[in-house]
Amino acid sequence: MHIDLKEVTPHGLHISRKVNLTLPPSIEEVEIINPCFVELNVTPIGIKYRITGSIELKLMLQCSRCLESYPFDLSSDFDLLYVPIEQMPSEVELEMKDKDANIAYYSENKIELSELLQEQILLALPMKPICSQECKGLCPSCGTNLNVSSCNCKAVSIDPRLEKLKQIKELLNQQK
Ligand SMILES: [Zn+2]
Ligand SMILES: [Zn+2]
Incomplete structure (x- = not known):
């Protein structure tokens, strides 16, 4: 052509x-x-x-x-x-x-x-194409498409000590 x-x-x-x-x-x-x-x-x-x-x-x-x-x-x-x-x-x-x-x-x-x-x-062409601004992407640990379903990786990766700290902080905030 x-x-x-x-x-x-x-x-x-x-x-x-x-x-x-x-x-x-x-x-x-x-x-x-x-x-x-x-x-x-x-x-x-x-x-x-x-x-x-x-x-x-x-x-x-x-x-x-x-x-x-x-x-x-x-x-x-x-x-x-x-x-x-x-x-x-x-x-x-x-x-x-x-x-x-x-x-x-x-x-x-x-x-x-x-x-x-x-x-x-x-x-x-867009340099970094994304299907939507809200696209959650893939879980970096297990590869699950987080737009379609969820996985348990996040829950596991939270350090239990940090979780305790978070609870204390929340408690302190309530007392204010
Ligand atoms: Zn996407
Ligand atoms: Zn996962």
């Missing part, structure tokens, strides 16, 4: 469509529920092309606390400038100045749309 730059008129090109995307197999814990909705504008600026737009899709993510899958709506806006690959700076030049995340490169008069979209999805 690519944008043919020869088809872009001086007035630009508007694209609004459903697309089916996949993520690299290394991203195991994220599943895309296709189709995704893409809307974008390609504007020629000399031999460069500015692409602005947005992507909306549904994903299944894995909660980092309880490890269960949960649905997630993702939407992301982007604003990129595509420069011919011949103008790509050398690695030395890139090290000299800050790498601009909004600059991308095209070759053979085409822009790989799926690559662009994949990258935007990856950038917009």
Whole structure:
């Protein structure tokens, strides 16, 4: 899936469509529920092309606390400038100045749309996905999903001496 730059008129090109995307197999814990909705504008600026737009899709993510899958709506806006690959700076030049995340490169008069979209999805993923703010996660001792059931680990791990102290404290508080 690519944008043919020869088809872009001086007035630009508007694209609004459903697309089916996949993520690299290394991203195991994220599943895309296709189709995704893409809307974008390609504007020629000399031999460069500015692409602005947005992507909306549904994903299944894995909660980092309880490890269960949960649905997630993702939407992301982007604003990129595509420069011919011949103008790509050398690695030395890139090290000299800050790498601009909004600059991308095209070759053979085409822009790989799926690559662009994949990258935007990856950038917009939450760093620490959680199924809900209230997620209790897994018990660190026995691995029970504490959202679904409880376990006895907590009761056992309370030091009986501390429990005594707590009782005394409570007693003192009552006397005040
Ligand atoms: Zn969770
Ligand atoms: Zn437990």
